[in-house]
Amino acid sequence: MARYIFITGGVVSSLGKGLMAASLAALLQARGYKVRIRKFDPYLNVDPGTMSPYQHGEVYVTDDGAETDLDLGHYERFTGVSARQSDNVTSGRVYQDIITRERRGDYLGATVQVIPHVTDEIKAFALADTDDLDFVLCEIGGTVGDIESLPFMEAIRQLRNELEPFQTLSVHVTLVPYIAAAGELKTKPTQHSVRELASLGIKPDVLLCRSEHEIPLGERRKIANFCNVRIESVIPALDAPSIYSVPLQYHQEGLDSEVLRGFGITDAPEPDLSRWDDVTDRYFNPEGEVTIGVVGKYVGLQDAYKSLNEALVHGGLANRVKVNIQWIDAEVFEQEDADITAQLEPLHGILVPGGFGERGSEGKIASVRFARERGVPFFGICLGMQMACVESARLAGHTSASSTEFGETDEPVVGIITEWMTEEGLQEREAGGDLGGTMRLGAYDAKLSANSHVSTIYGGATEISERHRHRYEVNGAYKDALEETGLIFSGMSPDGLLPEIVERPDHPWFVGVQFHPELKSRPFEPHPLFDGFISAALTQSRLV
Known part of the structure; x- marks a missing residue:
């Protein structure tokens, strides 16, 4: 019988509920329990797939092709448990499913209401596929008091009544701010937040109190008394x-x-x-350091590259080095007076990540050219790989080479993909169709060339599975022209039609991948590509 832990947040947003859920799950897992974490997002988007990274941070993609909240990345990195479509639901998806059934006549003429129809749908989501689990942690997005989250709170209240005693528990994450002018910690925001939660019929069992300062025993006792919990249940979270x-x-x-x-x-x-213990020892006691430049489009918000940031850290853990990341706006390199050499020469590795749209593309191509010409370790991911192919095509004489994503071009080295094969059969998309959920999403196999650099990186493997999220592909018609420049297609889709990996054997470390390896990296199991990239950067650091 699965036990349910419902995690809510109060006072302000961005208190770290996702990190708290991942950490608690990791601790329960370390005791031998089988865990799974789920995220309830109150916003009306069906999923975050069409949301700007500046609005929502990165879109995390699961093996089965779900576009989800970035918190699921924390869940996977901390527990090693692969997330699924059923582990993230939004209000938009709940209402979409209900309205679809209503239009079909499934409710037999009944009036469709928030209670019971919406709350029943949320409860069904929480309870699905949990028979083999010991604990299910359910994180509710947003802050207590938000109008959007009320149906989710009501569903939790009902579940706590419907399930067996000792089968549910409520953890509330709050803020205990420090007022510098008064020199005091203030417990009143936590008291009000718990009162707000109680007004919805939910009594928290454990309070996780975020603070920048130590919370003395007196303040903890005060919180316990006013919030009706044991003092041992007031957990400081500094x-x-x-x-x-x-x-x-x-x-x-x-x-x-x-x-x-x-x-x-x-x-x-x-x-x-x-x-x-091993991860923290490696993190806090490095034996060297490297500097990696990430030349991207969304560098103003690091959450847009959350998994990438963590995967680089993991690569550092594998090599026991500190990874210093320099976030570089690709548009800077498109200015007439841009001094690319001054910015890129001190780096030990250059990474061009995924992204969408034309903005900054020429700056990314310039970064690829610099890495190729100077022998600096280069790693291109998704759009980064595509820009590496465009750069090679221009090197081969196709001076107008570009991507159809950026507009019409006479040299479409990269073009939109309208059909591809999956285990379910042929998938087809229209160029002018919906944007949401229409990309090549989730895990796909790739075959690696024997004796290639990437095959060595993957431990001699000749077939791998990696997660994708993209709508455009490198045009195989340019394969011969690109390989004449020394760029080798070392990984292809099983049918041999879609390029998955390119590399330059004559370069110290030059790899481009169409997929997103950062999504499968873990602190205790760094992805081999990031391990290899940081290792090459460490070698480069000794040459500079």
């Missing part, structure tokens, strides 16, 4: 020097023990936190 030290920090504060006590579990085994 700012941590690294997200990977958070599980250890929360364990030291007793979070996992208090949660288990709330379920009546007093004989749980002690957690095996050895892999987290």
Whole structure:
């Protein structure tokens, strides 16, 4: 029988509910329990697939092709449990499903209402596919009091009544701010937030109190008294020097023990936190450092490249080095007075990530050219690989080479893909169709050339599976012209039609991939491509 932990947030947004959920799940997992984490997002978009990264951060993609909230990346990185379509739901998706059934006549003429129809749909989502689990952690997006989240809160209230005693638990994440002028921590925001939650019929069992300062016993006792919880259930959550030290920090504060006590579990085994000890040791005790330049489009908001940032850190953990990331706006290199050499020469590696649209594309191509000519380790991901192919095509004499994503071109080295094969059969898309959910999404196999550099990176593998999210592909008609410049197509789709990986054997480390390897990297299992890239950057650092 699965037990359910409902995680809500109060006072302000961005308190780190997703990180808290991932850390708690990791602690329960370290005790031998089987866990899964789910995210309820109150916004009306069906999924974040069409939302700007500046609005929502990165779109995280699962193996089965779901476009989800970036918190699912935290879930996967901390637990190693691959997320699924059923692990993220939005109000938009809930209402879309209900309205579709209503139009079909499935409700037999009944009046469709928030209660019971919407709340029943949310409850069904929470309870689905949980038979083999010990704990299901359900994170509710937004802040208590938001009008958008009310149906989700009501669904939680109902579930806590409908399920067995000791089968549910509520964890509320709040803020205990420090007022510098008064020199005091203030507990009133937490009190008001808990009161707001209680007004919705939900009594929190555990309070996770975020703060920049130590929370003295007196303040914790005050919170416990006013919020009707045990003092042991008031868990301080201070700012941590690294997200990977958070599980250890929360364990030291007793979070996992208090949660288990709330379920009546007093004989749980002690957690095996050895892999987290190793991760933090590698992070805080590096034996060197490298500087990587990420030349992208959304560098103004690092959450837009959250998984990429963490995968680079993982590459550093694998090589026991600190990775310094310089975020470089690709548009800067498109200005007439841009000094590309001055900005890129000090770097030990250059990475051009994925993205959409023409803005900054020429700056990315210039970065590819610099890395190729100077022998600097280069890693191109998705659009980054496409720009590497465009740069090679121009090197081969196709001076107007470009992508049809940027407009009409006489040399479409990159073009929109309108059909491709999957395990379910042929997938077809229209160039002018809907944007949401119409890309090549999720895990696809690729075949690697024997004795290629990437085959070596993958430990001699000749077939891999990686996650995709893109609408455009490199045009195979240019394969021969590109290979004449030394750019080798070392990975292809199983049918041999779609280029998946390119590399330059005559370069110290030059790899472009059509997929997103950062989505499968873990702190305790760094992705081999990031491990190899940082290793090459470390070698480069010794030459500079």
